[in-house]
Amino acid sequence: MIEIEGITKRYEETTVVDDVSMVIEPRTLCVIVGTSGSGKTTLLRMINRLVEPTAGVIRLDGNDNRSLPGYELRRSIGYAIQGHGLFPHRTVAQNIATVPVLLGWDKARIKARVDELMTLYQLDPDAYGPRYPHELSGGQQQRVGVARALAAEPNVLLMDEPFGALDPIIRNKAQEDLLAIQKRFGTTIILVTHDMEEAVHMGDKIAVMDAGKLVQYAKPAEILAKPASAFVETLVGASEKPFRLLSLGRVRDAVEKGTAEGEAIPGDASQRDALAELLWSGRPALPVKGEDGKPLGRVTVDGLVKRAARPA
Amino acid sequence: MKAWLPSLLRLLLVVLLVAFVTNPGWFEPLLKPLTENGAPAIYNQGSLLTLTLLHLRTVLIATVAATLVAVALAILVTRPAGAEFLPLSRSLVNIGQTFPPVAVLALAVPAVGFGEKPTLIALFLYGLLPIFENALTGLTTLPANVIEAARGAGMTGWQRLTKVELPLSAPIILGGIRLSVVISLATATIGSTVAAKTLGEVIIAGLLSNNLAFVLQGGLIVAALAVLIYDGLSAIERYTARRMGRETE
Ligand SMILES: Nc1ncnc2c1ncn2[C@@H]1O[C@H](COP(=O)(O)OP(=O)(O)OP(=O)(O)O)[C@@H](O)[C@H]1O
Ligand SMILES: [Mg+2]
Numbered sequence: 288m289i290e291i292e293g294i295t296k297r298y299e300e301t302t303v304v305d306d307v308s309m310v311i312e313p314r315t316l317c318v319i320v321g322t323s324g325s326g327k328t329t330l331l332r333m334i335n336r337l338v339e340p341t342a343g344v345i346r347l348d349g350n351d352n353r354s355l356p357g358y359e360l361r362r363s364i365g366y367a368i369q370g371h372g373l374f375p376h377r378t379v380a381q382n383i384a385t386v387p388v389l390l391g392w393d394k395a396r397i398k399a400r401v402d403e404l405m406t407l408y409q410l411d412p413d414a415y416g417p418r419y420p421h422e423l424s425g426g427q428q429q430r431v432g433v434a435r436a437l438a439a440e441p442n443v444l445l446m447d448e449p450f451g452a453l454d455p456i457i458r459n460k461a462q463e464d465l466l467a468i469q470k471r472f473g474t475t476i477i478l479v480t481h482d483m484e485e486a487v488h489m490g491d492k493i494a495v496m497d498a499g500k501l502v503q504y505a506k507p508a509e510i511l512a513k514p515a516s517a518f519v520e521t522l523v524g525a526s527e528k529p530f531r532l533l534s535l536g537r538v539r540d541a542v543e544k545g546t547a548e549g550e551a552i553p554g555d556a557s558q559r560d561a562l563a564e565l566l567w568s569g570r571p572a573l574p575v576k577g578e579d580g581k582p583l584g585r586v587t588v589d590g591l592v593k594r595a596a597r598p599a
Numbered sequence: 600m601k602a603w604l605p606s607l608l609r610l611l612l613v614v615l616l617v618a619f620v621t622n623p624g625w626f627e628p629l630l631k632p633l634t635e636n637g638a639p640a641i642y643n644q645g646s647l648l649t650l651t652l653l654h655l656r657t658v659l660i661a662t663v664a665a666t667l668v669a670v671a672l673a674i675l676v677t678r679p680a681g682a683e684f685l686p687l688s689r690s691l692v693n694i695g696q697t698f699p700p701v702a703v704l705a706l707a708v709p710a711v712g713f714g715e716k717p718t719l720i721a722l723f724l725y726g727l728l729p730i731f732e733n734a735l736t737g738l739t740t741l742p743a744n745v746i747e748a749a750r751g752a753g754m755t756g757w758q759r760l761t762k763v764e765l766p767l768s769a770p771i772i773l774g775g776i777r778l779s780v781v782i783s784l785a786t787a788t789i790g791s792t793v794a795a796k797t798l799g800e801v802i803i804a805g806l807l808s809n810n811l812a813f814v815l816q817g818g819l820i821v822a823a824l825a826v827l828i829y830d831g832l833s834a835i836e837r838y839t840a841r842r843m844g845r846e847t848e
Contacts, residue, residue, distance in 0.1 A: 335751065337747065337750055337751055358750075358753045358754065358755045359753065360753070361750065361751055361752065361753035362752070362753030363753075366748075366751035366752070368744055368747055368748045368751055369744070370744050371744075371748075372742075372744035372745050372747060372748030372751075373745070373748070374745060374748070374749070374763060375742075375745065375767065375843040376763075376766045376767055376839075376842065376843045385752045386752050386753060389752065389753055389754065389758070419842060419843070421843070435752070
């Protein structure tokens with residue numbers, strides 16, 4: 288659990304982060320969104336004390352984050368820096384091994400972990416491990432940056448726009464992988480992004496920042512349904528709202544009785560994908576199948592459209 | 600130009616240099632025309648090989664000492680605690696450079712006597728500035744997000760310095776050392792005026808006895824050493840820089 292209490296950061300006269308308080312539950316993923324310069328990175332960096340706050344307290348599992356020396360604290364927290372920040376004079380494998388080496392893991396354990404992460408991020412350890420960062424594409428560099436942050440299996444992971452340089456297909460894969468890792472290890476993740484789609488898809492909760500202030504902190508559905516201010520409304524994108532709302536729900540939760548013609552859609556696809564498929568194929572209804580392939584019923588255009596409406 | 604041509608030339612130069620300092624007699628016919636009244640064409644008041652090695656030793660000692668002090672100084676003034684000494688250390692090192700080497704020798708002799716010591720002092724002071732300046736440039740122009748990543752990973756100040764900052768600025772520091780070595784190789788010849796055993800002896804002997812052959816052979820050996828060492832250090836520099844994906848020159 289991360290408790291942020293009355294955190295303020297001032298540089299000279301300018302207040303960059305202004306009295307922010309929020310609680311991030313353990314094993315959840317919190318997304319911070321906001322315009323450029325709104326203080327997202329600064330807030331993130333106060334958690335691992337790369338930036339010392341002017342006022343306020345941050346507690347990790349109840350302990351003030353100032354109770355350890357800064358470097359020890361930071362070894363226990365994964366940090367994927369904005370723009371990857373790989374060490375140019377170290378190979379990919381050495382980059383990923385950074386924190387485990389600092390923690391004094393033995394060689395075999397480090398190698399096993401590095402290989403595991405590289406395989407997970409689809410970089411062949413034998414081919415890419417000995418390469419230097421400048422010999423990778425931007426997207427590969429970014430994945431190495433994320434792998435480096437994950438290397439020591441931290442309980443808390445701070446990620447600053449980790450997927451910015453990835454193409455849509457790899458980004459999707461990277462997002463799914465991160466969610467899988469989070470489920471498996473119960474990691475608490477704070478992720479900064481500019482991409483509202485990513486925020487709604489990944490976040491258990493979304494924190495919206497504007498000019499250093501936390502303007503709303505709530506579940507994605509609530510942010511979409513009840514934006515706290517005109518600013519949040521604009522950020523969410525008024526015309527996108529119904530689709531984002533649908534993207535939160537699974538098809539199995541919108542199943543109606545009955546049957547329909549054509550190829551069945553899996554129950555754990557998003558309702559938004561189902562609606563897209565219906566509109567594209569011009570059909571009024573689609574059959575739905577469960578994980579075992581058995582028919583569950585059908586989804587209809589009418590049913591989905593009702594779900595896309597503003598919740599009461 | 601063919602890619603192997605520079606390497607071939609270098610190799611040739613090495614072979615010539617080694618042959619000359621070990622068997623100068625072979626080259627007598629070449630130098631003979633430069634002498635008058637039957638004066639010797641090859642330096643005969645000592646072994647060229649010994650003088651070359653002593654010359655190199657003097658330069659090596661001075662450069663190592665200058666590197667240690669200059670890099671330590673640059674590290675010190677780029678830490679938050681030492682930042683206020685930055686202007687002071689810059690002017691100190693600059694003063695070392697504005698002193699003519701002859702003046703340093705003249706001042707050092709009464710203090711430490713004749714011989715290698717005053718030469719070492721002059722070379723040391725002369726070598727400081729280029730290394731210090733380059734080390735300072737290297738340590739202050741590191742990519743900010745790489746340093747932040749090092750902090751974020753939980754490296755201590757010392758670990759950041761030794762694992763990230765110094766390796767990343769190594770090519771630039773090497774550039775300073777290269778400059779300093781070449782200056783020292785030339786300056787060391789002056790050391791012979793205060794009885795240091797360097798190749799300057801050959802040149803001075805030539806000047807005193809009006810023997811052009813001596814002047815030329817002393818000068819050529821120093822020049823060949825300078826070219827080869829400059830070349831070798833440039834190659835190391837390029838290698839370290841290329842590994843980091845930095846383009847050189
Ligand atoms: N060390 C510093 N000194 C002075 N001002 C700073 C410093 N670091 C950040 N700022 C200012 O604080 C504000 C917030 O910066 P921050 O990096 O937190 O923004 P951000 O929300 O992460 O923006 P982006 O989305 O562009 O990354 C900016 O106006 C920035 O100029
Ligand atoms: Mg930022």
